[in-house]
Amino acid sequence: MSDAPSRSHGRKSIRATLQPRDLLSETPELLHAWQARIVTLFPGAFPGVLGESLTGKALQEGLWQLHPIDLRPFGEGKHRNVDDTPAGGGAGMVLRADVVSRALDMAMAGTPEDRTDWPLVYLSPRGRRFDQAMARRWSRARGVTLLCGRFEGVDQRVLDAYQVEEVSLGDFVLTGGEIAAQAMLDATVRLLPGVLGNAASTEEESHSGGLLEHPQYTRPADWAGRAIPEVLLSGNHAKIAEWRRQQAEELTKARRPDLWQRHLAGTPETR
Template sequence: MRIYVMTLFPDIFNAYIGESIMKRAIDKGILEVKLYNIRDFSDNKHKKVDDYPFGGGAGMVMTPQPIFSAYEHILKENSLDNPKVIYLSPKGRIFNQKMSKEFSIEGDIILLCGHYEGIDQRVIDEIITDEISIGDYVLTGGELPALVLIDSICRLIPGVLNRNESFEDETFENNLLEYPQYTRPREFKGIEVPKVLISGNHKKVDEWRLEKSKVLTRERRPDLWNKYIQKSDKK
């Protein structure tokens, strides 16, 4: 999978994608992340990328020319034809695990990180295929949301995670929160690991985990619990 990021701050990405699972995926050739500084594509002699909004109002708006030029350069340099172009925006659909799975099967994705008061609407109308938000709050820019998407998407690509890091039992799979996890030692500060987990009875362990997932989901995320119940009733 190839992810192309249009941003004003490419250095923000370097440290994160150079560590842990993401670095391993890149080293294996499973994932490629290419960064493009929008400012490099500005026709303005001062490399300006923002201006005052028409109609007045506070703040600045990212101008369309540098973004369009960066986009066209990415298409040409990488021989892309109609790729997904995701704009990270608080006005977008809320990102979730289902969307992450859908994006993970794409061959090429372009991420656009906005700043200031946002980007010129003509960019959204002409090149954006998806507007995505990571939550109902406002951030300084789109770089952190872009990293969230990259992390969430790449770990679903076959070959990125090994067997011990499988995502199949994780939170949000099947609309249930993940069950509690324990490791050594068996007893810590007088608190023992639940006996079923060290019983060797895999059927009992699976039953315990499912029940704990149900309890957690019912208590903490009634919205997910309702989805789980509805899905179960249809079977």
């Protein structure tokens, strides 16, 4: 980050209370766990649903670490202001470059210079759409830092200076990036070794092979006059695999023609 602003410009009061070591576990066996660092005005939103089920269990077991970083203490003045009116006029407020810069300095402390090994991401509706391939890429890194926007967004200068990657959850607008961050982290953390416990679980699900997942069934064999397809009860694994593949192709063709065309072209969404 040679073009990033100097790390020496933070206020002493901030540096006295927030240090890079605060982002690292003091437990030696957790020092190399996959990390998620979240810059947000609402640190209390985390872990949220990430603290439940398999992701929550993995968090407790130290398979990954979560570090919410409160943006407010980096603000300006008595009231720790983090935003100001848009240059050129317009509605809403914009997160200040100097405030966000100080927070990013803290959030990226001790991380690799290579962004492929530790992505720095701003959750933005104008960013590249998040997909399974991106989740897999993040899971193979050492960690990720997510900047949750609010109001009308973030001053472009700090995004440019820190070479921040912009990523969107979808073609819609949320009031902030916290919900998107939780969704993206859920998709990523479940791919970490040991989280699901069964690697095959991630190989047959939707998007993992460029197709939507086939229908699933379980007991009872007959429910409300609807029976499980006979092929699934046949014990013939070759025919079952063929049926599942056919179902996946038909579902993808009907529901996601964009994925189907990508599949036909031999460029699956997930690599």
